[in-house]
Amino acid sequence: MDIDLSPGELEFRREFRAWLEQNIPRDWKPGELRGMGHSDSLELRRDFERSMGRDGWLGVAWPVEYGGRGATLMEQVIYQEELARAQAPGLAGHVGLQMVGPILMEVGTPAQRERFLPPILRGEEIWYQGFSEPNAGSDLAGLQTRAFLDGDEWVVTGQKVWGGLAEFADWGAVLVRTDPEVPKHKGISFMVIDMKSPGIKVGYIREMSGAANMNEVFFDQVRVPRDSVIGAVNDGWNAATRLLTWERGVITLSILVHYEMFWERLRDYANATKRGGRRLSEIPHLREGLARTYTNVRMMKTANLRWLAHYLRGKRPAEETSYMKLYWSQAHQSLGDLALELGGVDALEMPGSDVAIHGGEFAVEWMQSRATTLLGGTQDIQRNIIAERIFGLPRGQ
Ligand SMILES: Cc1cc2nc3c(=O)[nH]c(=O)nc-3n(C[C@H](O)[C@H](O)[C@H](O)COP(=O)(O)OP(=O)(O)OC[C@H]3O[C@@H](n4cnc5c(N)ncnc54)[C@H](O)[C@@H]3O)c2cc1C
Incomplete structure (x- = not known):
């Protein structure tokens, strides 16, 4: 196993370390409640994230054609190591950067990529991940949030649980059941939902720390444009399993x-x-x-x-x-x-x-x-x- 770093990789490390030394906000306290889903010090974290976006340090793994750096896997590891070493603020945009962005590049339409990728990369829009439900955690394919077509819109009704920053997120990456008649893995779609839509209510789960940063989200006949499905309708399970593999x-x-x-x-x-x-x-x-x-x-x-x-x-x-x-x-x-x-x-x-x-x-x-x-x-x-x-x-x- 050869994991010696090349001169280019060493330079990448040096450059990013120097950037972090210059740009981590002075009033950031690394010992605070850590975690990407936490809303504490959100403004400070979002400012920091926008400065990363401005200087090209968000989405380093994204291909150059989508505005990323096209970083090699080793550079991505170095990037993560340096963030951890510097105890940098956790990225509030991680769902967009590491999950939604790559899926859009793989199966999104040109219009979806054009609309969603640039603001993720600038650190301007953040995403909520709405997969789990009260009766669909380990058995995620059993999810019951339902979406049916009414004219040119999907109508979404159901409840999601867990996931953070739902109240602050611009967009939700949500798994919904679009065909209840077929075997459960085959009737699920991966949908983008505007989190400010009428009919969305956000609740909170109080954790043993006393903080209440995790959410439950209720969808009551939320109307979503027809072209909001990422990938093929009823093929959302594929996207979901790819995301979970990354997460694990x-x-x-x-x-x-x-x-x-x-x-x-x-x-x-x-x-x-x-x-x-x-x-x-x-x-x-x-x-x-x-x-x-x-x-x-x-x-x-x-x-x-x-x-x-x-x-x-x-x-x-x-x-x-x-x-x-x-x-x-x-x-x-x-x-x-x-x-x-x-x-x-x-x-x-x-x-x-x-x-x-x-x-x-x-x-x-x-x-x-x-x-x-x-x-x-x-x-x-x-x-x-x-x-x-x-x-x-x-x-x-
Ligand atoms: C801090 C935190 C953050 C989270 N973030 C997100 C998020 O961002 N987005 C999101 O969608 N979800 C999120 N989740 C939800 C998480 O994915 C689920 O909690 C997890 O998958 C377990 O599901 P569950 O809670 O419904 O438990 P259950 O699935 O009901 O499991 C209960 C117990 O039964 C066991 N069990 C269940 N099925 C089997 C089986 N087949 N064989 C053996 N044992 C089994 C489990 O191991 C567990 O011990 C988060 C959860 C936590 C705690």
């Missing part, structure tokens, strides 16, 4: 750097903090916890590099992204648990508290690690995919 796989390459850095902060905390006269890093079970979490993160890195080498040789991400999702969520939970063990009750203090550790980072990280095993498909679902599609075992009952 390639995204982990950026998360990895974040975990490595978090582990280092846990180690430094353990070395600098005493309990009962001993440094935390000298207490056997905490010392063991540091070793265990280090091993988990290293395993995740080794596995990711192995797959990265395949992708660099031209293979497209597929079922193996389920392994990546498993490593990613397990590594995250072990780090979150260790943060609690090291910090004790103070580790549960949220940002804003006087005694919060690292500005509340330990608490936030632990809470977010609970969600990691669910979002993008649960652990059980990843194991089913591995068992059935990689090992060829029979379907579970």
